[in-house]
Amino acid sequence: MASCFPSFFVTSIFFCVLVCSLQFLCDAYYPVRNYPFSGHRQPRYASHNYRDALTKSILFFEGQRSGRLPPNQRITWRKSSGLSDGAAMHVDLVGGYYDAGDNVKFGFPMAFTTTMLSWSVIEFGGLMKGELQNAKAAIRWATDYLLKATAHPGAIYVQVGDAAKDHACWERPEDMDTPRSVFKIDKNTPGTEVAAETAAALAAASLVFRRSDPNYSKILARRAIGGRKMLKNMNMFSAIESNESDPLFLHLVYTRCLSLPISTEDELLWGAAWLHKATRNPNYLSYIQANGQTLGADESDSTFGWDNKHVGARILLSKAFLVQNFQPLHEYKSHADNFICSVFPGTPYSTSQYTTGGLLFKMSDGNMQYVTSTAFLLVTYAKYLISAQKVVNCGGAIITPNKLRALAKKQVDYLLGDNPLKMSYMVGYGPRYPLRIHHRGSSLPSVGVHPAKIQCSSGFSVMSSQSPNPNLLVGAVVGGPDQNDRFPDQRSDYEQSEPATYINAPLVGALAYLAHSYGQI
Numbered sequence: 234m235a236s237c238f239p240s241f242f243v244t245s246i247f248f249c250v251l252v253c254s255l256q257f258l259c260d261a262y263y264p265v266r267n268y269p270f271s272g273h274r275q276p277r278y279a280s281h282n283y284r285d286a287l288t289k290s291i292l293f294f295e296g297q298r299s300g301r302l303p304p305n306q307r308i309t310w311r312k313s314s315g316l317s318d319g320a321a322m323h324v325d326l327v328g329g330y331y332d333a334g335d336n337v338k339f340g341f342p343m344a345f346t347t348t349m350l351s352w353s354v355i356e357f358g359g360l361m362k363g364e365l366q367n368a369k370a371a372i373r374w375a376t377d378y379l380l381k382a383t384a385h386p387g388a389i390y391v392q393v394g395d396a397a398k399d400h401a402c403w404e405r406p407e408d409m410d411t412p413r414s415v416f417k418i419d420k421n422t423p424g425t426e427v428a429a430e431t432a433a434a435l436a437a438a439s440l441v442f443r444r445s446d447p448n449y450s451k452i453l454a455r456r457a458i459g460g461r462k463m464l465k466n467m468n469m470f471s472a473i474e475s476n477e478s479d480p481l482f483l484h485l486v487y488t489r490c491l492s493l494p495i496s497t498e499d500e501l502l503w504g505a506a507w508l509h510k511a512t513r514n515p516n517y518l519s520y521i522q523a524n525g526q527t528l529g530a531d532e533s534d535s536t537f538g539w540d541n542k543h544v545g546a547r548i549l550l551s552k553a554f555l556v557q558n559f560q561p562l563h564e565y566k567s568h569a570d571n572f573i574c575s576v577f578p579g580t581p582y583s584t585s586q587y588t589t590g591g592l593l594f595k596m597s598d599g600n601m602q603y604v605t606s607t608a609f610l611l612v613t614y615a616k617y618l619i620s621a622q623k624v625v626n627c628g629g630a631i632i633t634p635n636k637l638r639a640l641a642k643k644q645v646d647y648l649l650g651d652n653p654l655k656m657s658y659m660v661g662y663g664p665r666y667p668l669r670i671h672h673r674g675s676s677l678p679s680v681g682v683h684p685a686k687i688q689c690s691s692g693f694s695v696m697s698s699q700s701p702n703p704n705l706l707v708g709a710v711v712g713g714p715d716q717n718d719r720f721p722d723q724r725s726d727y728e729q730s731e732p733a734t735y736i737n738a739p740l741v742g743a744l745a746y747l748a749h750s751y752g753q754i
Contacts, residue, residue, distance in 0.1 A: 281646060290710070292367070292707050314406035315413070329382075332735065340389070347372060349739045390417045391418055391427045395412045404677070408687050426500045430503070498529045498543075499541055530547060538606055544572050576611075578640075581629070612641045654714070676696060715729065
């Protein structure tokens with residue numbers, strides 16, 4: 234994770250997680266099958282092998298694994314690591330993902346990664362063919378860890394590792410000897426954002442496994458709605474036992490919603506949306522209807538990433554109206570349209586910046602995460618619009634689903650090499666790609682080549698060198714070029730050269746759509 238990333242997400246003043254009854258029905262509200270996609274495959278020639286890029290975008294997650302690696306591990310230069318994680322607090326926190334180029338396990342971006350991988354499968358899993366099982370395996374590696382992190386009543390374990398001390402070393406995860414400090418949230422140290430995102434991740438993943446592994450799906454959904462004891466002890470809630478005979482039938486009346494800091498509101502709306510999708514419980518819908526505006530449903534921001542979920546929540550909630558014709562959420566079509574108008578170049582309401590080469594540019598640090606997340610939202614919303622036979626009207630400029638797809642394709646194509654530098658920003662894809670990514674395990678000799686321990690500070694000579702990384706982290710997408718389409722390919726430049734799981738997760742869905750559209754799968 235880049236050095237500017239907060240080391241712990243417990244700064245929120247108020248902790249708000251909605252808890253309602255779990256109602257598993259055979260026909261889920263949003264089942265893991267694809268609604269009929271009326272758009273036909275593109276007959277044109279594709280300049281990129283989207284299927285190959287899809288395969289590699291999923292393979293990347295195996296290079297980020299923490300814990301004991303399985304026999305079928307495909308990125309073989311990685312070995313088991315973090316096998317005592319959690320021991321500092323006598324809990325089992327082995328597993329999960331290192332989210333970026335360091336060796337800390339941050340629960341917040343890991344949960345968002347899980348949510349977006351799950352959404353990719355929910356919408357486009359039916360198009361993935363042979364890659365579907367690999368995508369599910371990537372999700373399960375995360376959810377198995379999140380189940381451990383939420384296993385103890387009254388707490389969620391949200392971080393393993395001391396970020397400052399970890400960033401003071403440049404060492405392989407297999408060698409790390411920095412403190413594996415454990416951080417948790419509970420009634421004394423609340424953390425709204427990470428708690429709500431964890432609930433969203435577990436709820437979304439429960440939909441992925443509902444048909445293929447119903448028992449596991451139920452475990453995920455039960456955990457998503459939280460532990461009763463923890464929530465009943467929260468001072469910000471009043472708990473109502475609606476059915477004493479059913480331990481899952483607990484819902485909370487939120488009493489201080491208007492006092493929430495702005496930074497937590499997006500996660501509350503996002504989490505409620507996913508819990509509603511997973512459970513079909515009307516209490517979540519009531520909460521969304523009553524508090525949607527307060528939680529920022531109609532805000533004009535156009536940024537979607539691990540720390541801002543407003544846009545994603547709008548698109549997600551619009552599906553109920555556009556696909557299921559669920560009238561109570563009709564306003565989310567307008568909210569989603571506002572996002573489209575803000576991001577689409579040339580419309581009267583466009584507020585987004587694009588580089589001369591055509592790349593959406595939001596910020597200098599890890600910009601590619603906003604590119605991939607926006608591309609996913611564009612193809613997903615196009616799918617919803619086609620189902621409803623609707624378009625987007627941006628002050629007289631009509632944006633059709635095909636235009637949304639074209640913009641998404643342009644962004645993905647830029648990422649894969651259609652840019653002024655003719656460089657793919659996915660490692661291992663195309664003839665030219667970043668060689669010196671900001672990633673400890675990739676940049677240092679592997680354990681298989683160099684079995685001896687590499688000490689904490691010894692690796693910095695490698696970090697500052699111009700030598701290519703010896704281990705190819707296939708599928709890793711880096712932060713990307715600056716606002717002038719420049720990319721120095723410097724290992725020390727974490728803003729542009731560091732990969733992250735939350736960059737790849739939404740790209741998986743977009744690539745699945747494109748590969749299918751061009752007849753590659």
